[in-house]
Structure formats: structure tokens, C-alpha cells
Amino acid sequence: MLIGIDLLWVRPGINGGTESATRNLINGFGMFDDKNEYILFVGKDTAESFEEYKKYPNMKIEICDTESLKRVKRIAWENLNLDKLARSLNVDVMFIPVYSKPNSLSVKKGGIPYITMIYDLQALHFPQYFSKSRLLFFKRSWKKACNTSVKLITSSSYSKEDIEEHFPSSKGKISVIYSPITVTNISEDNFDSKEGLQTESVLAKYGIEKDRYFYTLSSMLPHKNLETLIKTIKLLKESDDTKLVVSGVGGNKESFNSCVKEEGVENLIIDTGFVSDEERDILYENCKLFLFPSTFEGYGMPPIEAMMKGARVVTTKCTCIEEITQGKATYVDDPLNTNEWADAIDKALLLERKKFDFPEYDLKNVTLKYLDVFNGIKEK
Template sequence: MLDTPHRTDPGALSTAAGNVGSDRSGKGTSTERDAPHEDFVINGKFMSQRMTGVQRCAYEFATALQRAESEHRRFAVIVPADAKTTAAPFKTRTAFSWLKGSLWEQLALPFASGRQILLSLCNVGPLIKRRHVVMIYDMAVFDAPSGYSRKFRWWYTFVFFSLKLNARHIVTVSEFSKSRIRAALGVPDSKVSVVKLAADHFGRIESDMSVVARLDLKKDRYGLAVGSLAGGKNHARLLAAIERLELRDDFKFVLAGGNNARIFGNSGTRAAGEAEKVVRAGYVSDNELKALYENAAFFVFPSLYEGFGLPPLEAMYCGCPVIVSREASLPEVCGDAALYCDAYSVDDIAQKMTAMMNDTRMRAMYRTRGREHAKQFQWAKSASRLLDTISRTR
């Protein structure tokens, strides 16, 4: 999660247009004169950030929307000057090159988007923009506040209530998140739509097996967990469960992901340091992550809170058997394609990992179920639903 907004004076649009820089695109370029022909524009702040979490989802949505673009449905991604657009498969337009980060998003973007509908895909957008469709992934700052710093919680409380008042429509990623947004913010049902995420972007990613060699791993001889060390990810219980496993000498457990103390405070860091049996891979690229998924004996995700839960779906797509908790959105997303554990029971988490580790037939069954289940979630379908939602809010 991250960011904020503002409203633009229509009379200032010509000035704003004069300050918009050159356009860049993997599809070709355009000038600001092309803007009136665009059906909507996308908040491209995510193009200047590390491609993790919601930034990854935003990139995949923009890519899928580009593929669905037609003569009657065109868009551009408005980006700050520090955006990484060289290989972007969609049209980008740089605006107000002297501003960056949240200042760019809150001050420059409302002017650059003018009277067009703005689509923000990363929880935040210009708070004063009214022709605005914003994607909010979860209500974790309200539902699981202990996993975030006080400053982060305060900021997102302010952001979400501002977006509730000013944004024209909210999109979220699961029925669970929709129910929590309605309850936490008091938003009517008609103002929130559900567009689910997908994992088929892993189909175009090439596995980087160097991470397997670097960590000295063998196929089907390690368990895998992926995610930040936020308290809601339940890594303290997971690591305690790992300590109870009777691991064979050649079996390891890999924890991939980062810990941002500015966002998560100190949650989870002490537990991570106490788990001697864990190989901590740190931040890994998409290519490395695919290799880890493909070669793991199982993937475990005992999260206490998820707005969607993309990692289990990614693991399924890559043919990795999955263990998840029954909390929040996870049953909605994983269906009968995962083995479920009690997120609050260290013993149960350990038992489910032991069963998956030792039972080759069980692994084969969940590997097959997972692959078939993941096929139902496609970015093209999600983009089509998102386009329909935008059309209804014009």
C-alpha cells in the first residue's frame, strides 16, 4: 500500500497540457493532442517503484488493458520522469518532470489527467480527483493494524476516507475485500466492484535456476514461503512450526521476501532471526521466484489476512502444491485446490507441512488441482471486467 490526491481547475488544463512532456511507449508514441481520443488514463506512479505486490498487479492490469485496447477504447499511462518505461508494453506519457513520488501523484497528476477518467491501481491516487476509479486491495490497516507502523496506519486511514468521499468508484479484488471496504468505510454496494487478480503472467517469465544453485537446493527437497515479514503473514507461527518438523538432512525450508521496517515496524523480525532451519533468500526477482515455485516440494501460506492472496495462485500456476489458511479471502481464491491449515495452530501448520512433505501422492494431487484451478484466473478476463466497470462510471 502507498500514496495521495487533489482536484483540478478545468481552466488550468491548457496550462497543464503545456507542461506535459514527451510520450514513451512500447507500442509507439503520441503527443498531448492525442489525449482527447483516450477513453481514460492510468496513474503510472507504479512505474517508478519496485515491481512487487500491488505494483506488479498494476503492471499486469495495464499490460492486459493494452492488449484489449481497440479503436473505441484507448488509454495512456501518465508517468513521472523517473518511471522505468523502456520496455513498457503500453503507451506512456510523462507529466511534470520536476515532481516525483507522492507530490507528483497529488499535485501534478490531477492536472495532467484533466477531465478524463483516471484509473489508479495501487490503493492510492489523487485525493481531490473526482473522475477517478481507484483499486483498493484490502482493509488491512483497519483489520490487522498491528502489522503496520502508526504513521502508515494514519496515512492510509486518511487516504481511504478521502477516496471514499471523492473517487467516483472503488474496485477491489475479492468479495471478502468488498465486504470489508463497505463495513470499514461505509461505502454503498453500488460504489464497489470486484475484479479478481490472475497469475498467468508467469507463463511469459523464464525461470532463473541460478537461485536454486545459489541456495544449494534440490528439486522437491525444500518447502517454500513467500512474503513480507508483516505480522499478518503469520511468519512467527510458521517459523515455530518449522522448528517442530523432523526434517531430513537433505530437506530445507526457504523464506523469500523482504522486511520494510518503515511500513511494518518491527513485526516478525525477531522470529525470523530465531529460525535456524530456514534459508532466507531475501528479495528475489520474478524469474528466480518462478524457479523456486517450480522446484519446491510445497508452498505454505498460513496468512492471517489477505485481500486476495496472489502468491498461492502463482504457486499453483507453476505446479507447486499449496498449503494455505482458511482466513480472509484465501478460501475464496484457492477453492478446493489447496490443503488448508489452522493459521492459529502451530501444531496444525506443522502437521500439514509434514503430510505434504512425506506424501508424494498428495503432492501430485494438489499439483494437478492447482494447475487446473489457476487457469480460471486470467489477466485478459480481469482486464475485460475492469473495462466494463470503467465504462459504467463515465
């Protein structure tokens, strides 16, 4: 079977967790699928970032005549041309790893069956964060994906119920498959042979010491609730001068910086921006606690990654977070209550460090579940 994967939406280093999960999955298809072949449809301006997948014998790169970084033109090209191109290459099944499924010929008319991933319906719950045109685009895209895909995949039971409630045509189509999560293996001598990164050099880069900083990995979008963390750091600073290290891209950085200044904690907040997986994992392993204050997640990889690396985690019970962390973290009931955050931090600091195993997120296990979906479509 020849499976096409639409990667035209990927803007390297910008898409955040969605890109990470998709790249993990592509590696899974390369490593664990010895029966099917894959065509990766990529933009001509981002093709270089996908060269690494050529190492897999079952992977081919198809560079499309569009640029992924030019969103409007890319979406137009996708809807006008991608399905035609896929059919000309005799693709058997198309997999769209994000909500924006392109126009396609109906399966009843001999078209390719499409499988679409919808992580969450964030814009429906926080419409105030989106322009009217962007919100309309999301709604139309979700509706089209639910109506015209033969199968849908989402990454939590919470999201499945949410999608079915808002888009009844999705009922009976959705499979819940957790996102694949991989972390690096940093050896006991604090050296990672792949990147040559040493723990000491990473900590020195950001001016921090082992067990002397809290860590969070997040965009700066409002629902990520970083403002509450900043206020919590202010609350704690009289008795604890532990710094907060924030990694991630996207969102309103001006608002974040303004909050830091207003709370008077400039000397306690370190914004690293984007970090590599290797740096991220070193920061997980050496933090005092990992704090994840988000009020909305469709899948929420960071707290799971942190627990895999042995970090003690404090997070919320919002949306799918308690589900995907399997009750193994320390939780706050009110994500906006700084006193509750301070109490939860004190509670978590009493816990022993422990690396948790999450077989549900193991790359091979997740890959095999996707292959079951792909093969089930072909058999029909």
C-alpha cells in the same frame, strides 16, 4: 476514450504484489484493448521502469515533475497537480490502482470521473503495525476514495464486505475483479528462453535441490506470520531436514532473523530477498510444498501462482485466502498452531502434484472486466 493511469506511487521492486498486479494489468490493456488509449503518469525517477510499455501502440508515458521515491513530496504533488494535468491532456477517465486517490475536481463541476482500487483495509485490522500518522493517512485516503470516486474496484468478496462495513459511502460503487495473475512458461528442458535461466543454475544459486525445500513468498510484515513457519521448521527438523526458502521484500527483517536464531534453525532457512518472476516460478515448480501462513490478505497472489505451477500448497483460511484459492489447497484452521501446520504438511505431501487452472485470474478475462467498468463510466 483516453484513460489515465496514476503510477506515481510505484517504487519498483518495493510495492510487492500491488506493483505486480498493476503491471500485469497494464500489459492486459496493451494486448487486449484496441479501442481506448492510455496515458501512464509516472515519476521522473522511475520512468525508465515503464519504458517497456511503449511497445503498445495505445500507450503513452507522461513523466511528471515529481519523484516517486520521495513519498511525502510525491503525495503533495499528486494532490496539487495530477488532476489538473490529466484535464489539460483531455483524459476521459482516471484509474488509480491504489487507495490514495488524489484531490480532483468534482464530476458535477465537469471533472474527470475517477475509478479507484482498494485491495484491503489492513491497517484497520492491524493498527499496531503502523504509526499514528500513517494510520490516519490510510483512513483519510480510504474515506476520500470512497466518497469521491465514481467507482471502486476490489479483489475479493471479503474485501468488498469489509470496505462497505467501514465506509458506507462505498455501497453500490464496488465491483469485485480478481487480480490478474501470470506465470512464466518454463519449457520441459528446464530452460526459459526469455531470461536464459536454467532450473539447475537457480537451485544451485541458493544451495537447494529439487523437492528438498519448502517455499514461501512473502514480505516480513508481522501479519504474514513467518514466525509460525520458522517454529514449524524447528518442530519438523528432528525427523525432516527440509529447508525453508523465503523470497520477498519489505517488513521487519531484523525480527525475522532474530526468530530464526532463537529457534536454532539458521542452517535450514534461506532468505533469497527479491527474485525475478522467472526465478520465482522455478522455485514454485521445484519445491516440496509451498507454504503460505498469512493471517490477513486482500488478494494473496502467491498461493494461486504456486498452484498454477503445480506446487502443492498449505495455507490458512484467514480473510480472503480460502475464497481466492477456491478450496483447492490444504488448509490449517489455526494459523498460529505449529502442530496443526506439521499435520497439514504431512497431509499435503500425500497429494499428487497438479497444475490448476484459474480462469478467473486469466489476464485477458480480467482485462475485459476492467474495460467493462471503464466503458460503463464513459457511457454515463
